[in-house]
Amino acid sequence: MDQADLRLQGAEFLDTLIWEETAARLKEREPHLVSQRAGCLSEFLRELSDESLALAIQKGFLRKVAFEELFVTRYTAYLARWFYRWRTDPELALDLTQQLFVSFLASGLASFRPTGSFRAYLWQAARNLRIDVVRRRKKLCSLEGVPERTGNGTSPEHEAEGHEMEERVEAALQRLPEAQQVVLRETMKGRTADEIASALGLAKRCVFMRLFHARRQMEKELGLPTRTRQPRSGAAQGE
Secondary structure (H helix, E strand, C coil): CCHHHHHHHHHHHHHHHHHHCCHHHHHHHHHHHHHHHCCCHHHHHHCCCHHHHHHHHHCCCCHHHHHHHHHHHHHHHHHHHHHHHCCCCHHHHHHHHHHHHHHHHHHCCCCCCCCCCHHHHHHHHHHHHHHHHHHHCCCCCCCCCCCCCCCCCCCHHHHHHHHHHHHHHHHHHHCCCHHHHHHHHHHHCCCCHHHHHHHHCCCHHHHHHHHHHHHHHHHHHCCCCCCCCCCCCHHHHCC
């Protein structure tokens, strides 16, 4: 068995623990896992879905490394892009990102429901915080329509770019493993994780895992930034 297979096997083991064990039981098992697999845990967590990492944080399991992987490694770049699209001053964007990290670390993601999409949850939290801060600073501006563009009034050049992107997305989709492709296509149709799990006869955590790997591969195929590895600093050391 090669290193990639061992990494996936370890990730599957952790994933099952996170979803099936209670917080108390995970707390009991954590010291043994850390002592036995300390050098591999970060690699295992790298293969887990966003939802699995969020649930681990909720349960207080491998909290620090799970938080760093989920927020610092995966979503720092996403937050920067979202705030940019919302026309946020760069300094304010950094401040808002730090506020989010500190808030989530303190709360342990208590308000997140693992049955939903973590990316949607974080997007809404970032958007709400941005609006609240701007209102407090009396710099009101509407965010309606910023995250997504409509087709109204687009130029021929923009329409052509849109068609080209659709073709690239479809081509990238077809290169995914069939299991990942099915889950991603169903998600794009608006199906929930519950509906997909029921239709495919899968555990919900398996749906999240396949969706995570599908998205990561799509981002690579389309040349989109997926992760920003940063030193262990800031929010990740807030514990």
